[in-house]
Amino acid sequence: MNWGGWSEFWAMGGKAFYVWGSYGVTLACLAAEVWVLWRRAREAKA
Amino acid sequence: MSSTIKWYWFASPQTFYPLAGTLARWSGVLAAVLAAAGLYVGFFVAPTDAQQGEAYRIIFIHVPAAWMSMFLYVVMAFWAAIGLAFNTRLSGMMASAIAPTGALFTFIALWTGSLWGRPTWGAYWVWDARLTSELILLFLYLGFMALQAAIDDPRRADRAGAVLAIVGVINVPIIYYSVKWWNTLHQGASVSLTRAPSMASTMLAGMLLMALAFWAYSIAVSLARVRCIMRERE
Numbered sequence: 001m002n003w004g005g006w007s008e009f010w011a012m013g014g015k016a017f018y019v020w021g022s023y024g025v026t027l028a029c030l031a032a033e034v035w036v037l038w039r040r041a042r043e044a045k046a
Numbered sequence: 047m048s049s050t051i052k053w054y055w056f057a058s059p060q061t062f063y064p065l066a067g068t069l070a071r072w073s074g075v076l077a078a079v080l081a082a083a084g085l086y087v088g089f090f091v092a093p094t095d096a097q098q099g100e101a102y103r104i105i106f107i108h109v110p111a112a113w114m115s116m117f118l119y120v121v122m123a124f125w126a127a128i129g130l131a132f133n134t135r136l137s138g139m140m141a142s143a144i145a146p147t148g149a150l151f152t153f154i155a156l157w158t159g160s161l162w163g164r165p166t167w168g169a170y171w172v173w174d175a176r177l178t179s180e181l182i183l184l185f186l187y188l189g190f191m192a193l194q195a196a197i198d199d200p201r202r203a204d205r206a207g208a209v210l211a212i213v214g215v216i217n218v219p220i221i222y223y224s225v226k227w228w229n230t231l232h233q234g235a236s237v238s239l240t241r242a243p244s245m246a247s248t249m250l251a252g253m254l255l256m257a258l259a260f261w262a263y264s265i266a267v268s269l270a271r272v273r274c275i276m277r278e279r280e
Contacts, residue, residue, distance in 0.1 A: 002094060009089070013100035018165050022104045022158040026111070029150055030263065037270050044277035 059276055062136060070269035077262035084255030092248040104162040105249075109237075110257035112155035114264055115183060116218050118148035122190075123215040126208035136272075138204030139279070141211060142194060143272035147264050149187035156180060167231060175224040176232035179217060186214040200279055 003009040012019040088106040095102035122144040129137030159177070160170045171177065190207050197203035225234045237243045243250050 002090060002092075012103070013094065015099060015101040015165055018101050018161045019103055022107060022161045025157055026107050026154050029154055033147065033150055033267060037267060037274070040274045041270060044274045 059136065059280070063273060063276055066269040066273050070266045070273070073262045073266035073269070077259050077266055080255055080259035080262055084252055084259050087248060087255055088252035092252050093246065095249075098166055101162060101165040102249075104158050106252050106256050108155060108158040108162055109253055110260045111151045111158065112180070113257055114260045115148060115152040115155050115180070116221055118144050118151060118264060119183060119186070119211075119218055120215065122148055123211040126204075126211040129204055130208040130212070135201070135204075136276075138201070138208065139272050139275045140268070141204070141207065143268045143275055144264075145187055145191050145194075146271070147267050149184060149191065151260065151264070152180065152184040152187060156184065172231050174230040174232055175228040176221065176230050179221040179224050182217055183221060186210070186217060190214070 010016060010020075084106065088103060092103075092106075094100060122141045125137045125140040125144070128134060129141060156177075159180075163172070164170045190210050193210055194203040194207045197206055224230060225232055236245050237250065237253070245253075
């Protein structure tokens with residue numbers, strides 16, 4: 001285990017902006033792609 | 047039944063459409079499971095890097111995204127070439143279905159690389175050979191999509207896109223070997239087929255799990271998208 005607690009985990013050794021900025025944008029991109037595709041599939045069927 | 051006939055059977059839209067749906071669903075489930083495992087290993091098992099501190103954890107998405115960006119381009123160009131050579135409609139649709147996901151992974155590779163570069167190198171961006179050729183890859187994907195969108199007739203759009211995709215494939219080995227050919231700020235490969243990886247085994251495990259997750263994700267969304275394209279065109 002690397003972390004003393006959740007606050008230490010979220011702090012990422014002072015690199016929170018870079019680490020969570022990377023993971024957050026990646027997650028947002030993939031979620032947006034799935035959402036757009038889901039809507040497109042629904043329209044294609046209609 | 048000979049194997050040739052079997053391939054034609056798979057290539058027929060009536061067979062492919064439901065098969066793609068089933069494969070997309072299971073690939074999506076697999077992607078979620080692999081990503082959960084990869085994130086667990088990446089954040090809770092892999093130790094803090096002695097030189098880079100916690101910022102190195104960005105590589106668990108950066109490296110797999112960069113691999114996918116190059117790999118998807120080759121797969122896209124492969125289907126485009128097959129479509130051009132044999133005039134098979136489904137091949138062109140596959141190429142069109144892969145392009146947006148490839149572009150997305152290229153953007154993610156550039157974005158996460160930038161956020162890794164700032165704390166590690168001291169700069170968000172440098173015009174080094176690796177970064178510049180990866181940016182060109184993004185423009186190739188966007189150019190392919192823009193070209194196809196600009197042509198109304200889908201068959202003509204497929205052919206025009208195929209030419210661009212095939213010419214652009216030259217950029218992939220340039221990206222891959224850029225760190226050897228030029229004196230770049232970007233580090234060389236830590237993982238290669240010819241020698242032992244130069245990183246801790248838990249770090250490598252996290253990275254490979256994330257790579258497999260992105261792989262499964264790409265299969266899922268590409269197949270889901272090709273189903274949309276098939277419905278829209280017919």
